[in-house]
Amino acid sequence: MLLAISASVIxxxxxxxxxxxxxxxxxxxQRRARRARIEVDGYDPGRExxxxxxxxxxxxxxxxxxxxxMYRDLGFFRVWGAxxxxxxxxxxxxxxxxxxxIYPHKPIVAYLPQTRRLLSEYCVTFPDExxxxxxxxxxxSDDVLAKWMALTGDERxxxxxxxMHLPGRQVDPKQVKRDLWRLGQWEQERLRSIHRGAGSxxxx
Amino acid sequence: xxxxxxEVLIAEGDLEVxxxxxxLVQAFRAQLGAGMWAAxxxxxxxxxxxxxxxxxxxxxxxxADRVIFFPRAAGxx
Numbered sequence: 001m002l003l004a005i006s007a008s009v010i011x012x013x014x015x016x017x018x019x020x021x022x023x024x025x026x027x028x029x030q031r032r033a034r035r036a037r038i039e040v041d042g043y044d045p046g047r048e049x050x051x052x053x054x055x056x057x058x059x060x061x062x063x064x065x066x067x068x069x070m071y072r073d074l075g076f077f078r079v080w081g082a083x084x085x086x087x088x089x090x091x092x093x094x095x096x097x098x099x100x101x102i103y104p105h106k107p108i109v110a111y112l113p114q115t116r117r118l119l120s121e122y123c124v125t126f127p128d129e130x131x132x133x134x135x136x137x138x139x140x141s142d143d144v145l146a147k148w149m150a151l152t153g154d155e156r157x158x159x160x161x162x163x164m165h166l167p168g169r170q171v172d173p174k175q176v177k178r179d180l181w182r183l184g185q186w187e188q189e190r191l192r193s194i195h196r197g198a199g200s201x202x203x204x
Numbered sequence: 205x206x207x208x209x210x211e212v213l214i215a216e217g218d219l220e221v222x223x224x225x226x227x228l229v230q231a232f233r234a235q236l237g238a239g240m241w242a243a244x245x246x247x248x249x250x251x252x253x254x255x256x257x258x259x260x261x262x263x264x265x266x267x268a269d270r271v272i273f274f275p276r277a278a279g280x281x
Contacts, residue, residue, distance in 0.1 A: 135207045139207070150257075
């Protein structure tokens with residue numbers, strides 16, 4: 001009897017070990033990863049900040065005033081899609097108007113402005129493999145400008161280079177919906193301020 | 205565009221001056237040879253702005269005041 005109970009206990013313990021060990025091992029690995037020191041060669045926060053300032057100046061000089069204000073106020077760009085074979089083509093072969101949201105160092109998100117339906121994510125990077133300062137990563141505003149230039153200059157090419165995924169793979173769809181709502185509010189406010197400016201009389 | 209630096213002036217000159225023209229052509233080719241893409245920001249219709257991608261120095265619009273080089277796009281994860 002005792003022998004049978006002991007054997008049963010041993011079997012149960014072994015089974016528990018088999019089930020629990022992968023979970024425990026993963027937790028240990030996660031803990032080690034969190035506590036690991038990540039060596040960043042020559043990272044200089046001041047330099048990165050100055051680089052971002054230069055990048056913002058360059059970006060501002062390339063886009064129009066509305067686009068700059070959008071990026072400054074909201075942190076992203078909207079670029080209208082120009083390919084005629086857009087989604088939801090009608091009998092004439094013309095697709096529905098579509099647009100992209102450009103975030104720094106995140107995938108480009110394609111969507112339908114009329115319905116705010118998200119279409120896809122285009123994962124694209126602009127790595128400088130010469131790593132002049134130990135990193136291949138452009139400043140945020142340079143990354144946005146590179147995407148803007150590539151999309152407005154040769155949309156078909158950049159879309160072909162990118163890896164396409166369903167919405168939500170990297171950019172939270174709730175966040176995008178919120179951003180589209182913010183963009184709508186921002187545009188309304190901008191229109192109101194323009195009308196106010198047009199109707200006002202300059203003071204003497 | 206450079207990581208950790210932002211905008212870097214590579215070359216500047218007057219296209220009307222032959223030596224400077226050659227210098228600009230060489231700099232342009234060197235950048236494309238290094239795997240960069242080149243674009244010229246310009247105004248489009250309706251007050252919008254857009255970029256024109258150029259892969260040959262002769263394609264650069266004569267009224268362009270600058271060409272911006274940036275790393276070639278690659279599919280991200």
